[in-house]
Amino acid sequence: MAIDKSRLTESDIISKFILPAIKQAGWDDMTQIRQEVKLRDGKVVVRGQAAARKKVKSADIALYHKPGLPLAVVEAKANQHEIGKGMQQALDYARLLDVPFAFASNGDGFVFHDKTNPAALETEIRLEDFPTPAQLWQKFCEWKGYTEQQLPIITQDYYDDGSGKSPRYYQLQAINKSVEAISAGQDRVLLVMATGTGKTYTAFQIIWRLWKAKSKKRILFLADRNVLVDQTKTNDFQPFGSAMTKVTKRTVDPAYEIHLALYQALTGPEEHQKAYKQVDPDFFDLIVIDECHRGSAAEDSAWREILEYFNSATQIGLTATPKETDEVSNTDYFGEPVYTYSLKEGIEDGFLAPYKVVRVDLDVDLQGWRPTKGQTDKHGEAIDDRIYNQKDFDRTLVIDERTELVAQTITSYLKRTDPMAKTIVFCNDIDHAERMRRALVNLNPDQVAKNEKYVMKITGDDELGKAQLDNFINPKKPYPVIATTSELMTTGVDAKTCKLVVLDQSIQSMTKFKQIIGRGTRIDDRYNKLWFTILDFKKDTELFADERFDGIPEKVINTDPETVNNEDSDLDDLLNDPSSEEADITADEEPGKSERDHSDRTGTQADSDTSDFDEENKVRKFHVNGVTVKAIAERVQYYDTDGKLVTESFRDYTRKTLARQFSSLDEFIKKWQSAERKQAIIEELENEGILWDVLADEVGKDLDPFDLICHVVYDQPPLTRKERAENVKKRNYFTKYSDTAQTVLNSLLEKYADAGVQEIENKNVLKVAPFTAIGRPIEIVKKGFGKPADYEQAISELEAEIYRSA
Structure with a gap:
């Protein structure tokens, strides 16, 4: 049949x-x-x-x-x-x-x-x-276009630990495109993947396949921070087992195949510190450079010498923030990325956390502050007579009351939301981070009494603070909760459960801004970390509107009007010329060359401590108090569907979302009325991001989803659930049913008035009071309605009566 x-x-x-x-x-x-x-x-x-x-x-x-x-x-x-x-x-x-x-x-x-x-x-x-x-x-x-020689490499298996974990689609693309390029003979490869998207895991799978295929036999993984090397060795690279070693004591041991190393362990300003020269230039077949936008990006970097010494090796650069400025270019060295996965793509796919921005404007920041004639600071120093503005505060001028207000705002936000939410406060320097720590301690005596590590300063100069970094990033460890820092935690800190990023540092560099925002973009469903908040006191979040924020910026070159106006000059050649003059990296984007070359042996970049003197401006940092400081504006913005920040209520969001679903009120009503189960439409709209509880808080808690939509999206006067229930009772349509059926339907109508249409459609509703007084569900249906299908029909008629006025 x-x-x-x-x-x-x-x-x-x-x-x-x-x-x-x-x-x-x-x-x-x-x-x-x-x-x-x-x-x-x-x-x-x-x-x-x-x-x-x-x-x-x-x-x-x-x-x-x-x-x-x-x-x-x-x-x-x-x-x-x-x-x-x-x-x-x-x-x-x-x-x-x-x-x-x-x-x-x-x-x-x-x-x-x-x-x-x-x-x-x-x-x-x-x-x-x-x-x-x-x-x-x-x-x-x-x-x-694969050749026979490529196939053994391209078809080499991934590492599979048997847990069912497999690369996400974008990781799969990044891995396969890299292996393809290398198998085809490309010796410089750049991968651009947003913070939190698993660059190290991706790198591991690339190395594993090349290593297992015996295409690359000796591999060097390079990073500039100890925490990056240790995390890599312990986590993603663990399957390499005894074939892997971490370079220590400036010794490259040729007995191992997989070498993990800090730049600082391989080189230094003195010739005897250049440990990489212990092996021949052709010793490594493959070098993977983590966070290649930092030390290795600059042509004059002491760290670039390692890459140039092993010039014959295939080199893969990993970065979330490719550097393209008039001074430094990743693409000049590595070429165009073989694959790019952006923050916007990660958020749209649901692999990265979206953000809410709360921007707080302080009067002293917007209006500036000027000392009175002859005014001295707390140390008796005469304060230079000029107007100090937002960029000066905590860099060249400290106002105690400003620090206090920022700390109070952070504290109030945490108390209002979640006092145990992991929080990173980015300050201008170590001195600022210490003062902010002290202010937060004084404002949270109850929390500090429970655990003195509630607030910790985690900076490059503080061994006690640095020792708490692992606890801060460990979701299982509740303390520390608040970390004040300046530079140490901008990169390489995998803080999956960080829910609040506070910006009280003036950020001029797009690279640095992306890295700092990346501290919050990881999602951890197990700990209910799906999004994060940015509390911005310095207008840093205006950088979100910069077109460079979510893409690879166009390369910028240094030239002059004569070159531009000369018809014979070829700007395209100039743009593509790898020998174009490149200057030092700006201080805001990278630590200075001498600072890079003399980084401490732990692999952490030293925070710049300007507590006594501001080297950049060659002036003292003045310290005053007794200044009245007020918050004059607070604006809440949300990540929108097009990747932009918008200032809107949830009412506005709902209106825009529903307008895409239904072209008119009639279309919405027809779909609602024809649906066998209203719950199906409610769930469908939840999947589009409609949060009914939030909408009810804004509009009215006693409206059901139907009236919320009609009122918010189509400007219809709403009826409360109780008003709809009363209208049904006035029509007296129950009289066609038996006494038992009328009792059941009246009780269901009351449940609707109290909690909404979902209660009527709940399969278990007949198992609870007041229905239990009548009998078991099967008895209620048989006695009041006859067959289950007749009961379902009665429910449909009841819903039709509830929404009849529509």
């Missing part, structure tokens, strides 16, 4: 027609076929103190040459749909997996989208004509 496909669900179509056709073509169910492949996590939407994840769809079927090497995507639809209905979805998933083949099917056959065949891009094929693994692999290799 033939199966009536039109009555089958999408799942049935997959199991009865699509999968059998794929397996019949020779695809292995264990290693080559994956079902329900979730490529994204679902963007987090934040309003107020609430957050929700948007629900994301999974690719129905992904096909692989072998694990980690995707080839094709298959998207299915129920048979009542046209055969190619799922193609656009399939193409979206194919783009994420970077594969040229996409299939759509309704069970009758397949529409085959084949990017390797531009002459016939989409064709319809029968179920029994699905391509074999060998056919797609051959077409894929030809499309990629």
Whole structure:
């Protein structure tokens, strides 16, 4: 007997027609076929103190040459749909997996989208004509242009620890593109991946495959901070086991294959400190440079000499913030990135945390402060007579009351939200960090009494503070809660549960700004860290509006009007000339050359301590008190769907979101009225980021979702749930039911008035009071309505009466 496909669900179509056709073509169910492949996590939407994840769809079927090497995507639809209905979805998933083949099917056959065949891009094929693994692999290799020599490297297995962890789609692209480039002979590779997206794990998988394929036998992983090397060795690189060593005591041990090292352990200003010269220039086959935007970016850096000594090695640069200025260029050295994954993409995919910005403007910052004639500071020094503004405070002038107000604002925010939320306060220097620590301690005596490490200064000069860094970034350790710092925690600090980033430091460098924002962008569902707040006292968050924030900036060159106006000059050649003059890095973007060369042996960059003297301006830092300081404005902004910060209420967000879903009030009402379960629409809108509790707080707690939408989006006068319930009672429509049924429906109406339509549709509602006094659910349905279907019909009629006035 033939199966009536039109009555089958999408799942049935997959199991009865699509999968059998794929397996019949020779695809292995264990290693080559994956079902329900979730490529994204679902963007987090934040309003107020609430957050929700948007629900994301999974690719129905992904096909692989072998694990980690995707080839094709298959998207299915129920048979009542046209055969190619799922193609656009399939193409979206194919783009994420970077594969040229996409299939759509309704069970009758397949529409085959084949990017390797531009002459016939989409064709319809029968179920029994699905391509074999060998056919797609051959077409894929030809499309990629792989040579026979590349294939052993490209097909080398990933590391699999058996836990089920596999690279995310963007990590897969980064790994595969890097391995492809290196197997093709490219010796300089740049990977740009936003902070928190797993650069080190990605690097590990690249190294593992090249190492296991014996393409690269000796590997050096370079970093400029001890914490980066130790985290790497203990976590992502742990599978290398006894083949791996950390370079210590300035000794390169040739007995090991995988070497992890600080620049500082391999070189120094003196010749005897240049430990890298203990081995030949061709000793390493592969060098991976972590955070390559820092020390190794500058051509005159002492650290660049290591890369140039091992010039014959393949070199991979990892960075979240590629440096492209008129002084320093990553791309001059590494070339254009083989892959880029931005912060905006990470937030849209739900892998990175969005942010809420609370910008606080202080009167003294906006209006400036000027000393009275002959005024002296706390130390008796005559204060230079000029107007001091926002950039001066805590750099050349300290106002105690300003420090106190900033600390009070931080404390108030934490008390109002979560006093135990991990918080990093970025200060101008060590002196500022110490004063901020003291102010926060004095404002939180109750918390400090519970644990004196509630507030800690974690800076390069403080051994006790640095010793607490691991505890701060460990989600299982509650203390320290608040860390005051200046430079030490800007990078390399994997603080997954950091929920508050405080900016009281003037930041001029886009690179540094991106790094600091990156301290909060990690998501940790286990500890309910889905988003974070930026508390900004210095207008630093204006940098979000800079076009360089979420992309690779255009390269800037130094030139002159004569060159620009000369028709014979070739600016393109100048732009691409790697020998273009490059000057020192600005102080704001990087520690100075001498500071880099003499970094402490722990691998941490020393914080610049200007407590007595500001070297940059050659003036003393004045310290005053007795100044009245007030907060004159506070603005809350949210990360919007287009990646921009917007100042809006949740009411505004809901209006914009629903306008995309429904073109008119009539369309919304029709969908609501025709839905068998209103809860389905409520959940659908939750998946779009509508937070009902937050909306009810803004508009009215006693309105149900229907009236919230009608009022907020379409400006209709709302009815409360109680008003709707009273209207139903006035119509007296219950009289057609038996006494038992009327009692049940009246009780359900009361539950609606109290808690909303979800209560009526709750399957367990008949198991609680007051229904338990009538009997068991099955008895109630039989006695009052007859059959379960009649009970369901009565519920539908009750809902129709509730929303009848609409």
